[in-house]
Amino acid sequence: MANFIVCKLRCEYKDNPIGIDVLRPRFSWQIHSHARDVMQSAYQIQVSENDPHFQQVIWDTGQVQSDQSVHVVYEGPPLKSCTRYFYRVRAWNQEGQMSEWSEIALFEMGLLRADEWRAKWITPQFETDQTQVCPLLRNTFTIEGPVETARVYVTSLGLYELELNGERVGDWVLTPGWTSYNKRLQYQTYDVTHYLREGANAIGVILGNGWYKGELGWEGARNIYGNQRAVLLQMHIKYADGRNQTVVSDETWSSQTGPILMSEIYHGEIYDARLERSGWSTAEYDDSDWYGVTVLSREKDMLTAQENMPTRIVEEIKPVRLIYTPAGEKVLDMGQNMVGWIRFKVTAPAGTEIVLKHAEVLDRDGNLYTGNLRRAKQTIRYICKGKGEEWYQPHFTYQGFRYVQIEGVPGDVKLDDFIGCVIHSDLEPTGRFECSNELVNQLQHNILWGQKGNFVDIPTDCPQRDERLGWTGDVQIFIRTAAFNMNIAPFFTKWLRDLKADQFSSGGVPSVIPNIFSEDSKILSSSSAWADAAVICPWTIYLCYGDRRLLEEQYDSMKAWVEYMRSQGDNEYLYNTGSHYGDWLGLDAKENSYKGATDEDYIATAFYAYSTRLLAKAARVLCKHNDVEEYQTLYKNIVEHFRREFVTPNGRLSVPTQTAHVLALWFDLVDETHRKHIARKLAKYIEDNDYHLSTGFVGTPYLCHALSQNGYNDLAYRLLLQTDYPSWLYQVTKGATTMWEHWDSIKVDGSFWSDDMNSFNHYAYGAVGEWLYRVVAGIDTDEEQPGYKHILICPKPEPALKYVKASLQTLYGEVASHWEIVDGQHMEVFVRIPANTIATVVLPHATLSVLREGDRPLEQADGIHYFEQVNEGVRMELGSGTYRFNYPLCDKVSN
Structure with missing residues (x-):
């Protein structure tokens, strides 16, 4: 019997999804074992159609010699609409042992073609531009015999709630979510089998304005996507005897006003319970005094199945x-x-x-x-x-x-x-970070709750004021932190498709996605560090989840943005035209300005180089060989011109700000001979500012990284642990339970920064969470084997923290990195590596001669492939399993 099992099967990141429309879905699974050094050498997948017993297998891979266990693409016969498929997996380890079959998982297809929608778009007859009352729509139908399965496929213009026979269907809220509605509109699929009964049945829908018709933005704009709420609904009923029945939204439905007099995303709701229509979604209800409905002439080719996890x-x-x-x-x-x-x-x-x-x-x-x-x-x-x-x-x-x-x-x-x-x-929680400093633990709590509050179908900037928009700059600086806290792959799959849909024909990128502003509005479009989300976000999802398909899907959008920057101005190697948000909310801003002191052209060209570099990497992953050569050359030329423009021959930056030095270091924009001087200058700026930061949205995410990477890890810790203004922990001492928009949203004297832009739930500065996971705890992935197939664990401890415990649920299983300084004398490090992965681990300040794993010398420990002494400590390669290392500390860390 094999000492491992195959478990946690997923289809397109989801457990047993129904109503998907991915024609070639991808399967992932995990291998669990108590043994060390377990690798998959082969797998077998079987898929059956409507057969959980696998007597009718439609696709059998046979034994495939491969260690791939995530994103394995279905290659069987074409999948059919409204059809359920079962699948199971077994695997072989490197010793040729075969596992049992996994538990059976399933996926179910939705409506795959627009012409399969027989339903019609219907709106209440009383609907007008100004209608605020949330309408009720209903119809009745008859069930004649035992039902085997029933599915409802439904979407709306506006928001909807669905009822059947007097019961609310499902627990999803704010459906169908927010997309670029005129280009992409999600529909949802519900299993309603148990709601139905023989004889008379009734179905009902409540419609709300939502983002479609309601107020959006701070200028009070309404009806941005349309002025009529409507529903599109199709129910497929399969009887036990094989008969089929379809119930659709059409002109036979009725409509009426209800108790919701007003409901707006920003403003709240007015509900008059005296106006409730008891039993309105039951068959027995008398709707003889109801209005009819109007059929709208509207296409269905923009419909797509639910992509994100539901709210x-x-x-x-x-x-x-x-x-x-x-x-x-x-x-x-x-x-x-x-x-x-x-x-x-x-x-x-x-x-x-x-x-x-x-x-x-x-x-x-x-x-x-x-x-x-x-x-x-x-x-x-x-x-x-x-x-x-x-x-x-x-x-x-x-x-x-x-x-x-x-x-x-x-x-x-x-x-x-x-x-x-x-x-x-409802994203799967994946990360956990804890340390010896309770204020930092509260900071991590605040980062997580900032993400919760702003990941409401799209990544918003804030959840309270008349904004709540998908600002691209906030998103790109926080996305890597977000990927530690939760599984964000489906969430960003949806959002990036809207970014691609809303991208301007010029290649420019709106500042908010979904976009509600025109390209020539006073809201800046194509701002550096904001529009770069078009490149940074797909690459980050690829890094964290190994999602090559999404990278390929977004590649043209990535390329279009780089080409847009290339086309601006009279020098294709500098992005020095247009208006930009700059180092937004930087503390070195001029009086009455939101923009920090760092030169906009400097920031724009720095991000131009960074995005071009990432584009070249994406081209290499996707085997676009001509593009690899072109964009590597473009990147080199941008860097060369950046140095001519902004770096003196003596290696000084012409822009004397913390953010300028952070970007130069983190984006590798300076010659190696100048790196130490620029890092030292960054440290000096911080020291001269009484060991405090002055960075805004652009510089803050990379600040601690740049310091830790360039020999100032102790200074990065010192910034983290500051408790007076300005600092991350200042917010905590003021009672914050989420991240603030401003470093001083509440001032020392208890007054507020301002009324006009002062969110107390704004995740941008929570981007420091990435540094906590990647540097303090040391958990990272190798971009050559992304998605944590090859795990990198290299913690950088400092005596300011006594212990750190961090873990991350990857697609392969849990990665953990715990370290503790014991009595100021010894270091203990705990590492967990999931099966079917390998890890390169660097134990900081360790010496081979005294290092032990558990109570054994390294050469006697199972799962350790090799080890060597390096400048940072001891580097080793580990197979899967749980390891405990202990060793005496040198003076550098123990003092």
């Missing part, structure tokens, strides 16, 4: 206290800046209005602060029907908040009557 209520939290503010407000403190809404219960007379106003912080007097919401109202109004205990939660809106002002509740406000529903895209 759900992922967790629930209880308020921690009730505050009576100096202004006389009753305010709930949720104890955490969160995103979602409040579910509450109330018993009150009919017509009683309950009002919930949401805010992130209290002002220095202790009153609710809403100034930073700008035009966003974030207010819920619920009007009671007066029939005993009533429960309510919003439908087509969400709020960013920690504090909730409560008005209208009769009698005492009881904490148990309120529940915080935390919503975000």
Whole structure:
């Protein structure tokens, strides 16, 4: 019997997905074993059609000699719409032992062609540009006999909720999500078999404005994508006797107003429970006084199956206290800046209005602060029907908040009557970071909660004010941190497809995706460090997940952006034209400016070089040999012109800022002979600033990396651990539970930075999380074998921290790196490597002569392929397994 098993089967990153439209889906699996040094030498996949017993196998790979266990492409017969497939995997190890078959997994195809949609787009007859009431649409149908399976394929213009026979279908919220609607619109698939009953049935849909028709942006624009909400729905029913039935949205449906009088993403919801239509989605309901519907003439070729993981209520939290503010407000403190809404219960007379106003912080007097919401109202109004205990939660809106002002509740406000529903895209948690400093642990908490709150179907900048847009700059600087915290591959697959869809014909890239601004609007397009998301994000997903397909899919978009930069101005090797956001919110900015002091042309050319370098790497991965040569040459020329323009013959940068020196070092833009001088100058700038940073959005993500990489790891730690302004931990000492937009969103005296742009949930500066994982804990991947097939573990400890524990769930399994300085004398290092991978591990400041694994010398330990003494310590190659190393420390770390 083999000492390993095949488990955790995934199809397109998902567990047993239904309603996918990937014609050649990819399979991944993990190998688990308690033994060390386990590698896969071969695999076998079997796929059957509607047959969990595999009597009707349609694709059998046979024994394939390969160690590939992620992204194995289906190569069988063409897959059919609305068909379920089962698959299983077994594997052989390097010794030729064969595993048992894995547990059976499945995937199910959705509607693969636009012409398979028999449903029609329908909208209520009373729908107008200005209609705010959320309409109800319904129809009835008859089930004649036992049902084997039933699926609903549904999408909407606007947001929808689906009901069948009086029950809410599924637990997804804010469907169908936000895409570049006129080019791409997701539909969702629901298994509704158990909702149906023999005889009369009814189906109902509630529609909301959402991002499609509602207000978007700080200028109050509406109807950006269209002015009529509509639904498209198709139900496929298969009877036990083989008959099929289809129920579709068409002109036979009815529509009526409901209790939701207004629901807007920014502003909240008004719900009058007295207007509820009890039983409206049941067959028994009398809809004789309802309006009809109008069929819209609208194409279906932009439809795509759900790509991202759904948005759900992922967790629930209880308020921690009730505050009576100096202004006389009753305010709930949720104890955490969160995103979602409040579910509450109330018993009150009919017509009683309950009002919930949401805010992130209290002002220095202790009153609710809403100034930073700008035009966003974030207010819920619920009007009671007066029939005993009533429960309510919003439908087509969400709020960013920690504090909730409560008005209208009769009698005492009881904490148990309120529940915080935390919503975000339901991404698999993958990373964990902990250390000996509790403030840093809270920082990691804040980074994670910033990601939760802003990964609501798209990566937003903030979740509370009248913005909540997919700013490309914020995304590209945070994406690697995000990939440590969660499995973001499906999330960014969807978002990058929208980036590609919204990219301008010139190759320029909008600043927000999905884009709601024109190319010539006053909102900058094609800004350096923002538009570079077109290149940086696909490359990062490739690095972290080995996703070659997405890289190939985005390659033309990547190339178009580089060519756009190349075409600007009169020198194809410098990007020195146009307007840019610069080092946004840098502390060295001039008075009344958001842009830091670092020269915009310097930043633009630096990112031009970086994106071109990544494009050349992508071309090599994709075997585009001509492009490899062209873009490697272009990169070299950009660097040469960058040096002529911005580096003196003596190796000094002409731009005297921290950010300029960070970019020069991290992007490898300076000659090696000048690197030490520039690193020393960066350190000097920090020392002269009383050991504090002055960087903004552009420089901060790479600051600690540049220091650690160039001999100033202790200084990087010192920046991390500063607790006064400006620093990461300053926010923590001020009670932050998410990341702030500004280093001083709350000033030392308790006042606020400003009202106009002051988010308390803004993940950008959380990009330091990447450094915590990659450098402090030392977990990284080799870009030659990406996705953690070849793992790199090289922690860089400093005595300022006594221990660090980090882990990452990769597609292969868990990678872990723990280190601890014991009694200031010894180092203990714990490493876990998943099966079917190898790792290069560098144990810092270790000496071969005294190094041991467990209680054994290295040469006696299983799984260690080789080891050698190097300048940094001891380098070794490990096979899979769990290892513990211990050794005495040299003075460098122990003092």
